[in-house]
Amino acid sequence: MGRFGAVATPAFMPVGTHGAVRALLAEDLEKLGFGMILANALHVYLRPGVELVERFGGLKRFMGYQGGILTDSGGYQVFSLSPFVKVFDDGVLFRSPLDGAMHRLSPKDVVVIQEKIGSDIHMPLDQPVGYPASEAQTKAALGRTLDWLKASLKAKNPERGALFGIVQGGVFPELRVRASIEASELPVAGFALGGFSLGEPKNLMWELASRTIESLDPARPRYLMGVGTPADLLEGVRLGVDMFDCILPTRLARHGQLYTSKGSVRLKNALSRSNEEPIDPLCDCYACKTFSLGYLAHLYRIGDPSVLRLNTLHNLRYYGKLLEEARHAIGSGRYDQWVAAKLSRLSSEREGNG
Ligand SMILES: [Zn+2]
Structure with missing residues (x-):
């Protein structure tokens, strides 16, 4: 347990890829108390564009939001979303998935983009590999990722945000260890463990994360x-992870799937419609304090947009509370006992899913 800047760790960061945590107001984000959200520098660069964001005084002023922002570099998105990408030693050439225009970005460009956007924590350009990938491919991509990290540090203005190193290495423990040791020798502010949750078996993911x-x-x-699910967060914290982000709570909320202390519920289910209780009587979010599950199921059925905000508030509060409890358990030296009890409830929740 610790702090990074103004954020108590271990911490979860809601995902606002395009400079918006979908369905929420900036005020909601501040009240939820996460301290930091995630945006994606590449997406903001492509739309609305860095110059425009700069003209508005940076991403925070553009969003009307006063908390912290961590920006991902978009390395992963260049490789996963772009219809064309070519890698050079000094950067990437890719076609925009939005309008087909060609863009060329160097590690330095990606640093400068994030400094102009005005986020607090920056990620360097990296070359991720998919799953599965051969050892030779993974090794070559790792070498380039480390070279690009060094180029990013050289380009970094230390007055304008903190740069993390992205640690890759695919599914090869010796490459993961090499990446970790080399990144640790560099003056980065923190480490981002990349290339996980791409379809590899979960036990392999944790083994590699642990080695890293x-x-x-x-x-x-x-x-x-x-990463990831509530159970993933608990396991990650046990291994010493300080920060997480995942689209799951916000995306599931928009699909009417809600986390509760007694099992997840779906607004689509007929049983939800007649339920006079809140989503979760133990939750202190606005949706739970104000509305019944039955009313939310009604809003969902008629397609009223307010239900997206209410669901998102609830699911994010569930994640926030989970980590609050985790920090408390760490603080009182009983994390392992607390997590065992919590995990057994989480697994019975999965069985109880409707
Ligand atoms: Zn709630």
């Missing part, structure tokens, strides 16, 4: 990118 974390400088924060 063991080889990192323990004095700097560790951020596990794009």
Whole structure:
């Protein structure tokens, strides 16, 4: 347990890829108390564009939001979303998935984009590999990722945000360890564990994450990118992860699937319609304090947009509360007992899913 800037860790960051956590107001985000959200520098660069955001005084002023922002570099999105991408030693050439225009970005460009956007924590351009990928491919991509990290550090203005190193290495433990050791030798503010949750078996993911974390400088924060479910957060915290982001709570909320302490519920289910209780009587979010599950199911059925906001508020509060409890359990030295009890409830929740 610790802090990174104004954020108590371990922490979860709601995902606002395009500079908006969908369905929420900036005020909602501030009240939820996460302290930091995630946006994607590449998406903001493509739309609305860095110059426009700069003209509005940076992404926070553009969004009317006063909390922290971590920006992902978009390396992963260049490779996963772009219809054409070519890698050079000094950067990437890719076609925009939005309008087909060609763009060329170097590690330095990606640093400058994030400095102009005005986010607090920046990610360097990296070359992720998919799953599965051969050892030779993974090794080549890792070498380039480390070279690009060094180029990013050289380009970084230390007055304008903190740069993390992205630690890759695919599914090869010795590459993961090498990536961790080399990144630890560099003056990065923290470490982002990349290339996880891409379809690899979960036990392999945790084994690799564990090897990665063991080889990192323990004095700097560790951020596990794009992971995961409530059970994943608990396991990650146990291994020493300080920061998480995941689209799951916000995306499921928009699909009417809600986390509760007694099992997840779907607004689509007929049983939800006649339920006079809140989503979760133990939750202190606005949706639970104000509305019945039956009313939310009604809003969902008639397609009223307010239900997206209410659901998102609830699911994010569930994640926030889970980590609050985790921090408390760590603070009182009983994390393992607390997590065992919580995990057994989470697994019975999965069985109880409707
Ligand atoms: Zn709630």
